[in-house]
Amino acid sequence: MENLGRREFIKGIWVSTLLPFIPQNAFGTVRKGIHVTLPEIKFQTTYLQGKRKGGRILLIGGIHGNEPGAYKSAEILRQVKVEKGELFIAPRSNFISILANVRGYNGDMNRKFAKLSKKDPDYPYVLKLKKLIKEIKPDVVLSLHDGFGFHILNKRFWGQCIVIDEERYKNFELGKIARTVSRLVNNKIRNKKWLIPVFNTHTFSKNTKHPEQRRSLTYYCLSKCNTQAYCLEASKQLPNLETKVKTHLLMLKEFFRIFNLEIKPDFDFLIENCERMLNERKTYTANLKINGRKIIISSNKAIKVPSKSEVEFLSFHGSDGTNVIPVGVNLNWRKFTIRDSLSLKIKDDYLDIFKVKLILI
Ligand SMILES: [Zn+2]
Known part of the structure; x- marks a missing residue:
């Protein structure tokens, strides 16, 4: 590495x-030589509060560094106003990996939420994420990803789906909510290969095929923080960044509606204008x-x-x-x-x- x-x-x-x-x-x-000092890699967070009371959502982007659809969607939402509810965003949870454009420069961060050595370079960032969830206790945590492939075509692939750990956990109806989002989003997706099904990993079940998920962020939210959590997956194989971001925004629109949070401009505007927002010229x-x-x-x-x-x-x-x-x-x-x-x-x-x-x- x-x-x-x-x-x-x-x-x-x-x-x-x-x-x-x-x-x-x-x-x-x-x-002898050149002594180089670089600025520290900060853990970024944004808090947006609406005038009207509503739901509280925590968006987590960039746990995997080579998934720009995920962290760019989180970044776009940092630019909006919240009209109703409260929105917390950690857009670049794994900034080093984002800059390196690799899944996990120090290994897979989404396998570090059960146990982690203090010596692990990701430790401060994982700790910050854990503290954030415990401190703000949102109604829901949405973890954004661009997975490989298309789950609708091959059940082994993690791309283009909503991942839940169980159909139901305590009083959280994970399956019901994810299927509602899936149905509404799929009404708007024309390419049948890009449809977004629900992928249940049965992480709490004895015979789960995905015991590794017990080290993930969503499992941590459910089992340690009593907070419901979902993974929203676009696909790495979508043709461009804009399509990946649009896929995330389509899913987020429905989650925001269900959890009673309103933003301005609304999601339809963001979806329509995301190409322009992504390609805005900047001076560096x-x-x-x-x-x-x-x-x-x-x-x-x-x-x-x-x-x-x-x-x-x-x-x-x-x-x-x-x-x-x-x-x-x-x-x-x-x-x-x-x-x-x-x-x-x-x-x-x-x-x-x-x-x-x-x-x-
Ligand atoms: Zn990922």
């Missing part, structure tokens, strides 16, 4: 800072500090820096999906020293925007 390539990287903050009492000459070779910049001097970069740039330089990426302008990843370095490291030149990609979620190359002289 991590590719160190030819370069040699030294993890962590400067050794001399960690161990100030060790003679510097003992670390002479370590301190990266704000850096190199040896105390601030510079702003907005396109591909190579910068020559002498050894022992301190390069810090301070902030970005663009979108909430804008951040930086170093090429060939463990993405969990946000402070490191490099003894060779380094390329860094400025990204907007899965998209590469421009590159900054640091050339060691």
Whole structure:
């Protein structure tokens, strides 16, 4: 997963800072190179409250990093006004994996809700999600995904369906609600291969074929928080991002109606305009500090820096999906020293925007 390539990287903050009492000459070779600091990967949340009382929904996007239909739908809903009810959104639960555009840079985050070592790089984010659910106690948690394939064509595939853990759990009528959504959404889907059935994993049953789901977010919501939860799956194989987002919005429209939450503009407007919203042109910049001097970069740039330089990426302008990843370095490291030149990609979620190359002289 991590590719160190030819370069040699030294993890962590400067050794001399960690161990100030060790003679510097003992670390002479370590301190050479470029000291790079990247901004921390923040856990993003949005809370939107309507004037009128209604239901409370928590939307969780981006648990899997290579499912843009899911996290872009969550992002679109961050831009609306809530008229009735309360809407909580965690759009990029696994931001590192989104930037890397892989399912799970540190393994599958949706298998980390039962037990997780504090040493796991995903630990702080999983903990934040768990706390969020316990603290706000929403009426429902909707976890957004783009699964593989089309469930209607092959029952082994997870794409294009609504996943429930059981037909009924305590007083939650998971099957009934999911089937209502499925029926209403399917009325609007013309391509029969893209229909959205309900997929019951029977996670609580002794003979379940999916015991791994007992480590998932929805199982955690039901079993530990007494909160009903559903997985909304578009398909990775839909032709484009816009179709994936539209599929999510069609499902969300019905869930919002059932759980008594109204937004403005409404879902029909969002569905009609989602292509424009997804393709909105943005200006991107990266704000850096190199040896105390601030510079702003907005396109591909190579910068020559002498050894022992301190390069810090301070902030970005663009979108909430804008951040930086170093090429060939463990993405969990946000402070490191490099003894060779380094390329860094400025990204907007899965998209590469421009590159900054640091050339060691
Ligand atoms: Zn997924």
